[in-house]
Amino acid sequence: MSNGPPANPGAFPAARPRRNRRTAWSRRLTAENVLTAADLIWPCFVTEAGAGPIEAMPGVSRYTVSQLVDEVGRAADLGVPAIALFPQTDAALKTEDAAEAFNPENLVCRAVRAIKEAKIDVGVICDVALDPYSSHGQDGLVQNSEVVNDPTLDALCEQALVQAEAGCDVIAPSDMMDGRVGRIRTALDARGLQHVQILSYAAKYASAFYGPFRDAVGSGAALKGDKKTYQMDPANGDEALREVALDIAEGADLVMVKPGMPYLDIVAAVKRTFGVPTYAYQVSGEYSMLAGACDAGRLDRRAAVLESLLCFKRAGADGVLTYFAREAAEWLREG
Template sequence: MTGNYPLTRLRRTRASAWSRTLHRENILTPADLIWPLFITSGEGVEEPIASLPGVSRWSVDLIVARAQEAVALGIPVVALFPNTPHDLRSADGAEAHNPDNLMCRAIRAIKAACGDTLGVLTDVALDPYTSHGQDGLVDEAGYVLNDETVAALVDQAVNQARAGADIIAPSDMMDGRIHAIRQALEMNGFPNVQIMSYAAKYASAFYGPFRDAVGSGGLLKGDKKTYQMDPANGDEALREVALDLAEGADSVMVKPGLAYLDIVRRVKDEFAVPVFAYQVSGEYAMIEAAAAAGAGDRDALVLETLLAFKRAGASGILTYHAPHAARLLHG
């Protein structure tokens, strides 16, 4: 047999399953996942969220069961978000500082049940607590005040640390809040509480279902473009990350995820630090809608999109698909 055949055939390593496994560059495991959970008031309460099919709000007692499920699945961290009752929301978000609020009760209950087998990440921002739906305090014109908000966020963060939070995750995008929170944690005896900064959080159209979940969507007056990032900007994200790292962040987050994989890659390449990505509510809902319409296989869509985060350089992913993905990965 004669002929001029190619010496290199990249298909050789793809020809069988064992070879594809051997040559795989990126691997997704349950340990890469963080499971966001929504807390509601009451006991024995599960409230399905219409705009997030398959996701519910859970009362504190049932949140504990979800946390135990995470441990059983090998998911290392849950992220908590409260749906504060409307009668406890106010212009100054004072309920954020209540040591017996939904968030703090959930933290204590999860830590009592799971101890150090599960990390608890807590959101620091005022939007679940304010009557106007903004992440911070506002002036008479509706402008979100930076330094006054930072002071409130510091109190909120320390309140959560006292309840037992392992990772404080400021999602507000106020300037200087990482330094202020880091200093407060140190001064109050919490030197080992981590900060995962929402360092590059964009003013995105993908957050709608999340705002439904925490009850802030119908309350929001105006938008969040004066403090969340412009989707047109990439270099600015690197400046935000550099500042947060200099101020004491242990890890950083890019949010949303799939539409901003270029930012994940740039942050990882530039700083070589732990970078997390949030597969946000709108991205989750699109996958669920596609699967429901028969436009794609749900399991394949879930695993492929999560693997894309790893390929882009993410150390881990916050995703509402976490328990489903973990079960798929366990086989």
């Protein structure tokens, strides 16, 4: 007896989608999205004296500047096109006005120059926000217990300029202050830095998934209050499109959604609506959950990580910031 569908004289033969999934070569031939190392951006942590593993992010480490140069070289050799730098600033250098952010000899600027002097073929992305440098842990300046918008813009422009002049390729404002992209673009252009790109954290949510990152850069313990007055409400989707539209109009070259997997609907909506280079950040909490489940033997690390990254591509992301970047690039090279 046949196991096929019942005959239906006069109708077309029954569709058999499984035919295209039957063999590995056919699955490759019909794949709608492909993940490559060129889709990955590696966020990395640089430190003066706290090098070593980060407890909250198993498998992730902080590096001194000299160590970082070697590690970035390995990432470039694997085909990773860009890195994103984040500093663990000495607590003694943190102040209310976050002045160390504007120091051309600060940790990030020295790391950028070291990477460029090593002539590593990789793009360097620098975060623009005050939280790694402020004693209160907020992304902006605080006056009368309020994170103030317009005075913060002046500070962010100073921070962006010292990073760009150190050799940073992409300025990435993650602060979520209103109007910061336009102000930074104007400041860069006025200094003759028209070639420096801006990757805007255009839709950055006030998320519970940032905890391990704040431990990694040392801002978590310092944070007074929360960031809900400037980062987006996780309940809102339409607002994200308004935020992205404003940043594009102000001169953003690339836009980002953060966090990643819980916000794939936002990634898809941004790409569909604007058609601009769109990125997602698989943040520290996402990394720690996946890594923890894999380390406990609950998930296959390679399969789960690569699936999660491919899902960003399917949603519309042109690339992903992920702490798995080098590991994933190694797997992809193996095939």
